[in-house]
Amino acid sequence: MKPDVANNISLYRWSRFLRSLTFWQAVWFLYFQDILSGAQAILLYVVLDVAVTTLEVPSGYMSDRLGRRKALIASAIVTLIGVTLLGFGSSFATFAAAQILIGAGSAFSSGTDEAMLYESLAATGREDEIEAQEVIAWRYSFIGLALSAVTGGALSLIDPSLPFIATGVAMAGLLWVTWRFVEPPRTSEMAEGAELLRLSHLGSNFRNPVLLWFFTLTVLMYCFSHLPFVFGQPFILEALNDVGFASSAPLVSGIITALMMGISVAVSLYALQLRNRLGLPLLLLSAFGLQIAISGVMALTESAVVLVFLLLRMVPDALSRPFILGRIQPLLSDDSRATWLSLKSFVGRLAFAAALAIGAVSTTDAGLMPYEDIARILTIATVIGIAALALLAAAARKIAVASPKDSNC
Numbered sequence: 001m002k003p004d005v006a007n008n009i010s011l012y013r014w015s016r017f018l019r020s021l022t023f024w025q026a027v028w029f030l031y032f033q034d035i036l037s038g039a040q041a042i043l044l045y046v047v048l049d050v051a052v053t054t055l056e057v058p059s060g061y062m063s064d065r066l067g068r069r070k071a072l073i074a075s076a077i078v079t080l081i082g083v084t085l086l087g088f089g090s091s092f093a094t095f096a097a098a099q100i101l102i103g104a105g106s107a108f109s110s111g112t113d114e115a116m117l118y119e120s121l122a123a124t125g126r127e128d129e130i131e132a133q134e135v136i137a138w139r140y141s142f143i144g145l146a147l148s149a150v151t152g153g154a155l156s157l158i159d160p161s162l163p164f165i166a167t168g169v170a171m172a173g174l175l176w177v178t179w180r181f182v183e184p185p186r187t188s189e190m191a192e193g194a195e196l197l198r199l200s201h202l203g204s205n206f207r208n209p210v211l212l213w214f215f216t217l218t219v220l221m222y223c224f225s226h227l228p229f230v231f232g233q234p235f236i237l238e239a240l241n242d243v244g245f246a247s248s249a250p251l252v253s254g255i256i257t258a259l260m261m262g263i264s265v266a267v268s269l270y271a272l273q274l275r276n277r278l279g280l281p282l283l284l285l286s287a288f289g290l291q292i293a294i295s296g297v298m299a300l301t302e303s304a305v306v307l308v309f310l311l312l313r314m315v316p317d318a319l320s321r322p323f324i325l326g327r328i329q330p331l332l333s334d335d336s337r338a339t340w341l342s343l344k345s346f347v348g349r350l351a352f353a354a355a356l357a358i359g360a361v362s363t364t365d366a367g368l369m370p371y372e373d374i375a376r377i378l379t380i381a382t383v384i385g386i387a388a389l390a391l392l393a394a395a396a397r398k399i400a401v402a403s404p405k406d407s408n409c
Contacts, residue, residue, distance in 0.1 A: 004182045008120035009133065013140040015072070015113065015177050020144030021170035023152030023163035024086070025257060031160050036092055042356055045230060047096045049353035051103025052110070053346055059107040060342025068116040068338070069181045071108045076175035079105030080168055087164035111341025118329045118337070119184035130329055132272065134322030139268045142314060146261030153255060205332070205340055209399040213392070214328050215344050217284060220388050221320060222348035223355065224291035227381055228313045230356065231298065231374050232256075256310060264314035275323055281401045283323065285393055287316035292385035299378035302371040355381070 024031070032041035063071040082101030089095050117137070121127045148170070152163035205211045275283050290312060297309045332340050 005120050005123045005184050008116060008181055008184065009124075009126075011177055011180055012113065012117045012120070012133075013137045015174060015181075016137045017140040017144040018170050018174040018177060019109065020141040021148040021167065021173075022145070023148045023155060023166040023170070024083070025145065025149055025152065027152055027156045027160070027163055031156070031163075032095065034160065035090065036095075040092060042230065044092070044095055044099055046353050046356050048099040048103045048106075049349045049356070051100040052107045053349045053353060055104050055107035056110060056342045056346035056349065057339065059104075060111050060339040063108075063112040063115065063338035063342075067183045068112050068119070069178070069183045071112045071338075072116070072178045072181060073175065075105045075108035075112070076171055076178050077105075078102075078108070080171040080175065083164050083167040083171060087161045087168065107342070107345075110345045111338040114325055114329070114341060115338045116181065116184060118325075123184050127330070131275075131322055131326035134325050135268055135271055138318060138322055139265055142261040142265045142268065142318065145314075146258040146265070149257030149261065150255050153257075208331065210401060211328060211331055211340075213395055213399055213401055214324055215347070217288065217392055218324060218344050219348040219351060220385070220392075221288055221291060221316065222345070223352045224288070224295060224381070224385055225313070225317060226352055227295050227378065228298065228310055231378065232310050232313070256307060260311050260313050263311055264318045267315050268318040271319055271322065274319065279402055280323060280327065281396045284320050284401075285389065285396065287320040288385075288389055288392070291316045292382055292389060295378045295385065296382040299375045299382055302375070 028041075032044050036044075059071060078101045082098045082103075082105060085094055085098035085101065089098060114134075117133060118127065118130055121129055121133065148167070152166065155162035155166060206215075278286070294309050294312060298306050329337070
């Protein structure tokens with residue numbers, strides 16, 4: 001074991017913090033919509049998801065073959081270039097190219113950073129800490145998101161391109177941190193015929209009912225987590241327009257996003273206690289149910305009361321992501337871990353991109369997206385979510401979703 005591998009554990013949380021300094025997060029839709037249109041803003045998000053989708057599995061494969069560190073360095077570099085293009089671009093083509101680069105950066109990191117943490121913990125004999133370490137890392141992420149959201153909203157009032165430039169500075173810092181990672185050792189080495197063995201590992205994962213249940217839940221939660229992310233900004237603009245404060249939409253959106261992350265940080269402080277008290281299946285199903293409820297409320301009314309529910313958007317992530325990773329990581333092989341995690345993200349992004357593409361076609365091509373279009377999309381999503389929640393709950397009663405520690409509680 002390389003002694004420096006232990007440094008990866010502390011570097012991981014800082015890499016998550018820097019990667020979360022997306023100053024554009026609360027204003028991107030408003031930025032694109034102001035220059036282009038609401039429909040084109042949705043399509044640009046589709047471009048981002050398609051780019052990630054296309055590269056998701058190949059990047060996971062690259063990580064498993066070439067190493068975690070190289071994949072994470074590549075992620076930081078292409079993301080830096082992408083956000084710089086967004087800051088200085090002014091056309092759909094430029095924005096689309098930037099979204100492709102940012103999508104590539106997301107694909108290169110997806111699954112790889114999580115695999116880096118688990119394998120670094122395993123190399124130091126601390127793999128039992130995976131849930132606690134992921135909770136800490138997500139806390140760092142939420143703090144980064146909160147700080148950058150309100151700052152990005154304020155910067156947007158000065159110049160709409162500044163949030164993207166500030167994100168570029170953060171990505172330069174991420175590159176510096178990522179460069180300091182040490183490649184963790186693997187518990188096994190693939191010899192000749194390794195690719196067939198890798199495919200065999202992936203195939204066995206899909207035959208594992210526990211992994212399949214988590215795969216399905218993660219895909220659904222990805223989609224429902226991003227519905228308020230996409231439609232929250234035009235909703236905020238609509239609500240502010242009714243009271244004559246539309247010009248303050250970027251700052252208000254940033255403040256709401258910052259509060260959203262702050263609430264999630266507070267919830268994460270009690271996440272481990274809730275997990276132990278409720279058990280893993282009930283906690284995860286409750287988190288998914290909250291996501292569905294947020295979309296349902298947004299579909300029912302356009303009043304400012306919805307802003308209160310938007311503040312809860314990241315709470316389900318705080319209550320689910322660390323524990324999902326903690327449950328499935330020990331079930332995965334080092335030789336295909338990142339590929340499996342990337343494949344999971346691939347399916348989630350593909351499903352969401354397809355849904356958004358359908359939504360974009362059904363909306364008006366006017367500059368501002370009317371609430372009626374948003375409500376129609378969210379109503380359909382809510383109905384699908386309720387049905388999926390019922391099926392997942394029924395399946396959880398038949399398979400061992402809970403980890404061994406739950407059965408001992």
